[in-house]
Amino acid sequence: MRGIFYGWWVVAAGGLVQGYASAVFWRGFAAFFGPIVDTFNWSAGATAGALSLQRTEGGMISPFVGTIINRYGPRRVMAAGIAVTGTAFILMSQVQSLWQFYAAMALLTIGMSFGTFIVLVSTVGNWFIKKRSKALAILMACTGVGGFLVPVLVLSIEAWGWRDVLMAVGVGFWVVGFPAAYFMRTRPEDYGQMPDGVSQIDEATGKAVVIREPSFTVRQVMHTRFFWQFSIAASFGQLVSSTNLLHITALESFDVSLTLAGIAIAMVAVGDFIGRLGIGVLSTRVDNRLLFAGAFCIQSLGTFSLALTHSDVFGFTLPLFVTLPFFALGFGVGFGSSIPLRLSMLADYFGRRNYASIVGITSTVSAGFGAIGPVFVGVTFDVMDTYRPGFFILAAILTLAIPLVLTLERPGRVAARLRQTQSLARATAAPDTQAQDDQTER
Numbered sequence: 001m002r003g004i005f006y007g008w009w010v011v012a013a014g015g016l017v018q019g020y021a022s023a024v025f026w027r028g029f030a031a032f033f034g035p036i037v038d039t040f041n042w043s044a045g046a047t048a049g050a051l052s053l054q055r056t057e058g059g060m061i062s063p064f065v066g067t068i069i070n071r072y073g074p075r076r077v078m079a080a081g082i083a084v085t086g087t088a089f090i091l092m093s094q095v096q097s098l099w100q101f102y103a104a105m106a107l108l109t110i111g112m113s114f115g116t117f118i119v120l121v122s123t124v125g126n127w128f129i130k131k132r133s134k135a136l137a138i139l140m141a142c143t144g145v146g147g148f149l150v151p152v153l154v155l156s157i158e159a160w161g162w163r164d165v166l167m168a169v170g171v172g173f174w175v176v177g178f179p180a181a182y183f184m185r186t187r188p189e190d191y192g193q194m195p196d197g198v199s200q201i202d203e204a205t206g207k208a209v210v211i212r213e214p215s216f217t218v219r220q221v222m223h224t225r226f227f228w229q230f231s232i233a234a235s236f237g238q239l240v241s242s243t244n245l246l247h248i249t250a251l252e253s254f255d256v257s258l259t260l261a262g263i264a265i266a267m268v269a270v271g272d273f274i275g276r277l278g279i280g281v282l283s284t285r286v287d288n289r290l291l292f293a294g295a296f297c298i299q300s301l302g303t304f305s306l307a308l309t310h311s312d313v314f315g316f317t318l319p320l321f322v323t324l325p326f327f328a329l330g331f332g333v334g335f336g337s338s339i340p341l342r343l344s345m346l347a348d349y350f351g352r353r354n355y356a357s358i359v360g361i362t363s364t365v366s367a368g369f370g371a372i373g374p375v376f377v378g379v380t381f382d383v384m385d386t387y388r389p390g391f392f393i394l395a396a397i398l399t400l401a402i403p404l405v406l407t408l409e410r411p412g413r414v415a416a417r418l419r420q421t422q423s424l425a426r427a428t429a430a431p432d433t434q435a436q437d438d439q440t441e442r
Contacts, residue, residue: 005197007127013183014120015142022146066356081115082177089170122356137280147269214351242370271332302330303395
């Protein structure tokens, strides 16, 4: 529609897919976990291994997603990913053995990698600069909104069974995803527009507007201390966040009813939504490093609260009305606010030039940690017959990310170091080039 910057249509279409993916997988797949384990009598560790495979495989694919997007464009890449994702869910609804479940999860990972998160984040990031934090916050808030539908998914599984619901989810991915892919465009400059929808001509000077932002190669970015310090801190968050698919199962083991567990996950979605949307406002006023560290602190407290659910402390059983709200809001707000912060910070430090590839590489680093999380908690349960120790340990590990974030360098300092490196490289290359020219003349 005329009068509305096209970047906002990209956000809206991407948000629709993010919300649906969250409802049926990132948040909602926990509802399938218990019924699938009960149907086949698999161990929690073996089943969680498929989730670990999903994290690992997704991390291996992520670095290539940005390159493929740059070559074929986000629309084609996303459409292909949506087609594979829907097929994977349908095949998963027909599994009869553990290896088939693993195979379906592997196919699902390929589809999700090319059809959801990275392609949507990189495309939205390319359409905005000054309003990037707000745009990414809105996109990620849609993921939180999708979590509100988890209780509906739980009730649907109870009514029709997990197989029929998985079949419907796969078809639903096609219905939602294919129209959304149509709206994807690489960058505004390709269509005669400017990022954020600003005018191409400065009204005050009458001159063409020049966009100034960092622009570095992937190789240069990966040689900075900031990149690895940031990636490791984000990976600790992924280590804890990857266990969200086990939350419903864990709550049931803590003598929480399935219905109440579903409501708790919905409360996590509320906190998630508040965190994602609220950070878009705060990030323009507060140092993002402080906000990022605060997000990890809150999420850690929420994870501790989950482990304390219905536990005995000094002979007193902690009531659910104390632990569940702390878990839901703490984990939700902490995790939700950390996602758009992580994405916008990468663009602020390194610009749009290789944004998709940089996001993919950081996702790869995080994937290794994310793969450990579900298996660690699942195996801990198999050995100790309780989920409490696993979540206690992960909550403690997450606190290590706080000092890592607080000691990150500012964007200007990182950019200055990179520019200095570029200048030294050119100065070193110049004499070599001149020597070659002289040799050629001789």
